Amino acid sequence: ASSRSVYGEGAYVCPSCGLDPVYPDSRSLEALAAHRWEYECPACVQELAPRPTREDDRVRPASIYAATKYAQEDLVQIACKALGIGYVIFRFQNVYGEGQSLNNPYTGILSIFSTRVRRGLILPLFEDGKESRDFVHVEDVAEAVTLGVSAK
Structure with missing residues (x-):
């Protein structure tokens, strides 16, 4: 399972040029002022499409809350590996x-x-x-x- 807070806004794909994955940064003030709400492809400047998050997608904590949650996951992994204990990490949202x-x-x-x-x-x-x-x-x-x- 995954959550938006740990993965950020997630990965996107460009339907026009096929670039995948694209991890957009926050939209610029210029884009917001122009009412360009959707993320644009850095290669061809066409609108990106969100795609489902995969287990191996890059983690991009989008807030202090998300960064602390991800740090807790690291602590669980480190401790469990050191002690030889199995573990599973779940990320549920909504x-x-x-x-x-x-x-x-x-x-x-x-x-x-x-x-x-x-x-x-x-x-x-x-x-x-x-x-x-x-x-x-x-x-x-x-x-x-x-x-x-x-x-x-």
Whole structure:
């Protein structure tokens, strides 16, 4: 499993020239002022397309929070290897499912959206409205953890 905070915005591919992977930096103020929301290929300047994150993709922590999470993974790996203990690292983002509180803002975007809908407020769209997030059901997370910890 992977998360956006550790991988940054992830890898992209250029449908025009085939460059893959592309790891774009933050968009420039010039691009934002011109309402160019999508990342552009450094080779041909065409719009990039996001692609699924692969296990061997480069890690690019996008915040202090992400850097500390990644550092914790390194600590687990170092300690477990030194002690001869097996380990599995999971990175889950946007887990949802039964029993989730929709009233607690710390439970994520589903809480925020459902609160706004119940109050009759609009759901804000940012930039061009094409932003996306991956959600994973808690039962799928439970299955992944079960498989991960039972793997030899």
